[in-house]
Amino acid sequence: MKPRTIIEKIWDKHLIHQEEGKPDLLYIDLHLIHEVTSPQAFEGLRIHGRKVRRPDLTFATVDHNIPTTPSRVSTDPISIKQMSTLEKNCQENGIELMDIGHPNQGIVHIIGPELGLTQPGKTIVCGDSHTSTHGAFGAMAFGIGTSEVEHVLATQTLWQKKPKTMQIKVNGKLGRGVRAKDLILAIIGKFGFSVGTGYIVEYTGEAIRSLSMEERMTVCNMSIEAGARAGLISPDETTVSYLKGRKYVYNERFDELASEWLSLATDEGATYDKTIEIDAASIEPQVTWGTNPSMCLPISATLPHPDAQYDVEEKESIEKALMYMGLEPGMPIADIKVDYVFIGSCTNARLSDLQEAASIVKGKKVKEGVRALIVPGSQLVRLQAEELGLDKIFIEAGFEWRQSGCSMCLAMNDDVVPAGKRCASTSNRNFEGRQGNGSRTHLVSPAMAAAAAINGHFVDIRELETVHH
Amino acid sequence: MEPFKKHRGLVCPLDRRNVDTDQIIPKQFLKRIERQGFGECLFYHWRFDDEGHKKQDFVLNKEKYEGASILIAGENFGCGSSREHAPWALGDYGFKVIIAPSFADIFYNNCQKNGLLLIKLDEENVKLLMQKAQQESFYLDVDLVNQVVVSDTLSIPFDIDAYQKKMLLEGLDEIAVTLKLEDEIRAYEQTR
Ligand code: SF4
Numbered sequence: 001m002k003p004r005t006i007i008e009k010i011w012d013k014h015l016i017h018q019e020e021g022k023p024d025l026l027y028i029d030l031h032l033i034h035e036v037t038s039p040q041a042f043e044g045l046r047i048h049g050r051k052v053r054r055p056d057l058t059f060a061t062v063d064h065n066i067p068t069t070p071s072r073v074s075t076d077p078i079s080i081k082q083m084s085t086l087e088k089n090c091q092e093n094g095i096e097l098m099d100i101g102h103p104n105q106g107i108v109h110i111i112g113p114e115l116g117l118t119q120p121g122k123t124i125v126c127g128d129s130h131t132s133t134h135g136a137f138g139a140m141a142f143g144i145g146t147s148e149v150e151h152v153l154a155t156q157t158l159w160q161k162k163p164k165t166m167q168i169k170v171n172g173k174l175g176r177g178v179r180a181k182d183l184i185l186a187i188i189g190k191f192g193f194s195v196g197t198g199y200i201v202e203y204t205g206e207a208i209r210s211l212s213m214e215e216r217m218t219v220c221n222m223s224i225e226a227g228a229r230a231g232l233i234s235p236d237e238t239t240v241s242y243l244k245g246r247k248y249v250y251n252e253r254f255d256e257l258a259s260e261w262l263s264l265a266t267d268e269g270a271t272y273d274k275t276i277e278i279d280a281a282s283i284e285p286q287v288t289w290g291t292n293p294s295m296c297l298p299i300s301a302t303l304p305h306p307d308a309q310y311d312v313e314e315k316e317s318i319e320k321a322l323m324y325m326g327l328e329p330g331m332p333i334a335d336i337k338v339d340y341v342f343i344g345s346c347t348n349a350r351l352s353d354l355q356e357a358a359s360i361v362k363g364k365k366v367k368e369g370v371r372a373l374i375v376p377g378s379q380l381v382r383l384q385a386e387e388l389g390l391d392k393i394f395i396e397a398g399f400e401w402r403q404s405g406c407s408m409c410l411a412m413n414d415d416v417v418p419a420g421k422r423c424a425s426t427s428n429r430n431f432e433g434r435q436g437n438g439s440r441t442h443l444v445s446p447a448m449a450a451a452a453a454i455n456g457h458f459v460d461i462r463e464l465e466t467v468h469h
Numbered sequence: 470m471e472p473f474k475k476h477r478g479l480v481c482p483l484d485r486r487n488v489d490t491d492q493i494i495p496k497q498f499l500k501r502i503e504r505q506g507f508g509e510c511l512f513y514h515w516r517f518d519d520e521g522h523k524k525q526d527f528v529l530n531k532e533k534y535e536g537a538s539i540l541i542a543g544e545n546f547g548c549g550s551s552r553e554h555a556p557w558a559l560g561d562y563g564f565k566v567i568i569a570p571s572f573a574d575i576f577y578n579n580c581q582k583n584g585l586l587l588i589k590l591d592e593e594n595v596k597l598l599m600q601k602a603q604q605e606s607f608y609l610d611v612d613l614v615n616q617v618v619v620s621d622t623l624s625i626p627f628d629i630d631a632y633q634k635k636m637l638l639e640g641l642d643e644i645a646v647t648l649k650l651e652d653e654i655r656a657y658e659q660t661r
Contacts (some may be wrong), residue, residue, distance in 0.1 A: 197571065198485060229574045
């Protein structure tokens with residue numbers, strides 16, 4: 001048989017119906033839903049008298065607009081209605097809901113993996129673009145809109161045009177203090193944020209292989225910021241050992257499953273429609289300075305001058321971004337002062353992210369005038385962090401220790417960055433107004449965010465003695 | 470879904486690249502559980518100031534673009550989140566057609582499912598149409614059957630995937646189409 005990529009293997013295995021001039025009809029193994037993009041889909045089912053085909057393959061949580069304050073009581077009547085609508089829809093259709101108060105509640109892309117719902121070879125969809133996160137396990141996972149949510153609820157299938165495949169190969173090893181977040185930001189910075197449009201990306205290479213599962217999730221999470229709907233990594237021993245013993249894994253048959261998973265990895269000699277390469281050793285800790293994720297530079301750099309070397313449109317977009325961000329051309333990144341620090345989101349709110357931040361924060365204090373939040377990605381992460389005493393380290397340093405949810409990543413609840421204020425954030429989008437109308441976002445790794453909280457401005461964490469690899 | 474065949478409309482030029490879904494519809498409007506009524510939230514922070522007054526310098530607020538139903542924009546339109554509220558807002562506002570050099574994948578799909586026609590044209594043609602719409606009150610005839618946009622002085626053909634064209638032309642309910650394949654879906658489920 002012709003060597004195949006993991007993408008082709010998963011595609012072939014899920015193909016139900018193929019017809020000339022049409023997309024393929026694919027079976028969906030796992031459908032994750034949340035409060036924001038599902039109400040209109042259930043409403044659509046109701047209008048047409050349709051039922052949820054496979055409630056057993058559908059799992060729900062609340063994450064986007066729930067409060068992360070200790071009491072978890074929302075004061076916003078529209079949010080409350082949206083959450084109770086999800087509850088009602090799940091009840092009526094027999095769907096498991098990990099609601100507020102449930103020990104497994106959390107950001108949809110954090111709980112899928114940690115519960116073992118996410119597994120190699122699965123097709124996974126969710127009405128959320130960062131569904132690409134699950135690709136870290138060698139699953140084909142992508143975000144869908146509400147009409148498609150309705151389609152999956154009704155049929156457990158999706159029509160998909162076979163996308164082109166792209167390999168992003170990361171050669172060599174990452175340097176000391178350089179994290180998965182820096183890696184994916186550097187890729188987007190170098191190749192632009194529509195490099196992946198129309199492709200499914202497979203990340204390969206030595207640097208990818210040596211990442212932990214949690215770091216791989218950070219990389220795949222931001223595939224969408226590189227324009228790709230899905231990004232994945234072939235499963236290996238790291239994947240297998242992460243999944244062992246997890247709640248929804250069929251552990252009695254684990255060895256059999258594991259060898260099935262490993263056989264999904266891209267075959268030697270398989271080809272991609274496109275390959276790009278980057279050298280891991282060349283990557284420094286990154287900071288975004290503008291209003292899209294490709295506007296990103298190493299910590300040692302200075303901000304661009306719009307008049308130098310660029311074409312007219314490029315120049316305009318740099319000017320516009322600097323203006324929105326309230327920054328001067330030529331300014332060193334390390335001189336940028338922050339007002340807020342947000343450590344959270346489906347990109348960087350897993351246990352290892354909090355450990356990475358805690359190692360920088362330990363025994364220090366948040367700079368006066370800076371408001372800093374830690375929002376664990378799930379109740380499980382929160383619990384594990386508390387068992388390790390990380391909460392104390394953060395609280396003693398002056399951080400707010402919050403309940404789990406999306407929080408300041410998109411500011412749909414009360415966790416908002418005020419207009420004109422500047423936030424070092426471990427999330428994935430720095431669009432205008434993303435963290436609140438008029439807010440200014442700099443995307444960084446958890447370690448870089450923690451260091452910014454302590455110092456009040458960005459610093460090169462490689463210069464801190466606490467940083468190991 | 471309403472079938473889409475032909476449309477004539479006023480063109481509104483939005484000369485920006487990388488217009489993201491947070492801009493198209495800010496998150497505070499995503500809490501609603503209905504599909505309708507998002508038009509007033511479209512481009513909210515570009516259209517309105519903090520007191521809710523219209524910003525006069527934003528193109529959609531200019532009198533000459535009132536009633537526009539064709540939007541023309543820069544590359545990578547609709548990047549960002551998967552929120553279908555973005556096409557709902559564009560459609561509810563009155564847009565039927567969006568023209569740009571490129572669109573984000575999920576956004577493209579979402580528009581398709583809501584009967585909005587997205588047309589990819591090369592940079593040069595987009596620039597040309599953009600300039601015309603900036604200078605004068607500019608109308609375009611969009612003909613999906615023949616895959617061409619036409620004005621008094623120009624005629625530009627466009628490409629569209631045959632299946633997507635068919636879905637738009639017929640205004641098909643995709644779920645109903647899929648449910649006809651029930652036997653195949655069941656057979657597939659039994660093999661697992
Ligand atoms: S944490 Fe942010 S990016 Fe992730 S699902 Fe929530 S809102 Fe989306």
